Amino acid sequence: MIKRIEIILTAGIFLVTLSCSQDLPLNKDLTKKSYKLINQDSTLVKFPEIILGNITVMGFIYTHCPDICPMTTHNMYLTEMRLKKDNIKDVKFVALSFDPERDKPYVLEKFAEIRDIDFKNWTLITGEQSIIYDLLRRFDVRAVATDSVFYDDGEVSYSMMHTDRISLIDKEGRLRKNYVGSRINIDELIKDIKYLGEY
Amino acid sequence: MITLITILTLFFPIDENIKIIDPWMRPNAKGMASALYFTIENNTEAADTLFKVESDLAERIEIHETYSSGDVMGMREVGMIIVKAGSSFELKPGAHHIMLMRLKNDVKEGDSGEFILHFKNAGEIKITADVRSK
Numbered sequence: 001m002i003k004r005i006e007i008i009l010t011a012g013i014f015l016v017t018l019s020c021s022q023d024l025p026l027n028k029d030l031t032k033k034s035y036k037l038i039n040q041d042s043t044l045v046k047f048p049e050i051i052l053g054n055i056t057v058m059g060f061i062y063t064h065c066p067d068i069c070p071m072t073t074h075n076m077y078l079t080e081m082r083l084k085k086d087n088i089k090d091v092k093f094v095a096l097s098f099d100p101e102r103d104k105p106y107v108l109e110k111f112a113e114i115r116d117i118d119f120k121n122w123t124l125i126t127g128e129q130s131i132i133y134d135l136l137r138r139f140d141v142r143a144v145a146t147d148s149v150f151y152d153d154g155e156v157s158y159s160m161m162h163t164d165r166i167s168l169i170d171k172e173g174r175l176r177k178n179y180v181g182s183r184i185n186i187d188e189l190i191k192d193i194k195y196l197g198e199y
Numbered sequence: 200m201i202t203l204i205t206i207l208t209l210f211f212p213i214d215e216n217i218k219i220i221d222p223w224m225r226p227n228a229k230g231m232a233s234a235l236y237f238t239i240e241n242n243t244e245a246a247d248t249l250f251k252v253e254s255d256l257a258e259r260i261e262i263h264e265t266y267s268s269g270d271v272m273g274m275r276e277v278g279m280i281i282v283k284a285g286s287s288f289e290l291k292p293g294a295h296h297i298m299l300m301r302l303k304n305d306v307k308e309g310d311s312g313e314f315i316l317h318f319k320n321a322g323e324i325k326i327t328a329d330v331r332s333k
Binding site: 115 | 268300301305333
């Protein structure tokens with residue numbers, strides 16, 4: 001009889017574990033390599049060290065993007081507002097620019113300020129192009145400059161083709177799930193955050 | 200006959216030939232880009248084409264579409280939008296939009312901006328778009 005109960009319990013634990021791992025399909029350790037980056041205040045920061053200890057919602061953007069990246073950023077902002085309503089205030093939000101040539105720290109700061117982004121919970125980061133591209137590879141995010149136009153003063157502007165991505169990272173610095181940034185289901189993201197944080 | 204037409208007009212008012220519905224644009228800082236969205240309703244019996252947009256808000260304005268290839272998104276200029284007779288066309292996030300390049304000033308939520316839309320048949324249509332972060 002005891003053996004039967006043990007078998008049932010083991011099967012139950014296995015099923016629960018299986019269903020949880022299906023909810024958060026990834027478990028990629030991001031702590032194996034450290035990246036020297038710069039934030040919107042021009043302060044040097046190390047990734048993933050800056051996010052360890054907090055659940056992090058990370059978006060991949062460039063500030064000259066008119067359509068997709070503002071949707072991604074706004075979805076992150078809406079997620080933050082929803083979490084605040086539920087009194088969850090320790091989730092961090094990181095926006096990584098994959099356009100370091102134009103997205104200097106002051107540009108990132110301005111991009112955030114115009115959207116009423118609260119730097120208490122948010123960090124916008126950029127860095128040297130080679131470092132950024134190495135970090136993008138860790139997340140399987142692709143970004144490449146495409147169509148260019150010349151302004152009258154000779155300056156060149158370009159668009160970028162890029163992965164439309166928001167990622168969820170746990171407190172230990174493990175990538176746990178990817179979402180389509182501009183079309184994310186915010187309810188799903190919040191459910192996953194609550195599962196990870198045991199809120 | 201005149202009475203009949205008057206009665207019909209009262210009950211079935213004639214729409215504007217080309218109607219622009221709910222224009223809005225995204226916020227962004229001076230020097231950056233934004234997007235303008237709206238719905239074009241063509242109440243005529245012929246197709247019409249939006250081929251140019253003007254405004255003092257940005258240094259350059261183009262008609263664009265967003266496209267996807269798997270989970271990668273891109274954007275390209277399309278030059279014009281054709282709206283078939285008796286139909287409507289929605290410019291919306293993640294699809295067709297008016298790309299505003301190199302904003303001349305900060306554009307914040309609650310602001311508004313004026314634009315002139317150029318159509319082949321309808322000519323110039325002036326609109327005012329609200330700035331919204333959605």
